[in-house]
Amino acid sequence: MTDDQLLRYSRHILLDEMGIEGQERLLHAHAVVVGAGGLGSPVALYLATTGVGRLTLIDPDQVDLTNLQRQIAHSTARVGQPKVQSARQAIEALNPEVQVQALEQRADDALLDRLLPEADVVLDCTDNYRTRQLINAACVRHRRPLVSGSAIRFDAQISVFDPRQDSSPCYACLFDPAEAPEEAHCATMGVFAPLVGIVGSLQAAEAIKLISQAGPSLVGRLLMLEARQMVWTEMKLKRQPHCPVCGSASHRAAPSGP
Known part of the structure; x- marks a missing residue:
């Protein structure tokens, strides 16, 4: 770690749970972020x-x-630009050491x-149910931890699904892929601007803890926030056989990845 890095990350390094070892894990990590919006x-x-x-950002939109009411990585000057390119500019202004791969496309199985x-x-920051299920299935196939968040109107939720743990449920244990709910979009339903900041910050926190090993994750727990009254509710989650x-049959048939 260079002198500049020791200074830049000093407030994390001072944490007993993080230290230099945890910070070095972060410096060598690769996070895939699907969705560059709220x-x-x-x-x-x-x-x-x-x-x-390393950050890989995936989003097809401009x-x-x-x-701009809520998507703080973007600016008025960058209206019309691809979101992943706009986010990359914001990241480079904050920390030019981070390698950013900006993919202006939809996430699919092949990608x-x-x-x-x-x-x-992997961090699911999308607002599309089919894409959420697709990301979850890919994480199960490759045994990669998934940090999932969502927010609409004044309601939000966040959890972590980690297929490396035998007891961890996956997103499909909670939401059946065959029973897609009616889609809710910000364009028609609205969203309380700070809400996405709260949930996105929590997603980042969970990812940082997973990478650095600074503390236990939200595996097996779903946090739900009702922001009008600012009330948090927790639900315990179990893996569904x-x-x-x-589940056991599908998991045995699927490739585990490296």
């Missing part, structure tokens, strides 16, 4: 400031004026199967 913005920025060495074998953690994605 949740992906604070996720990407905090992972970058923390010193995660910055729109309506995004995730290419990226996940080299990833340490008949889950179509991580």
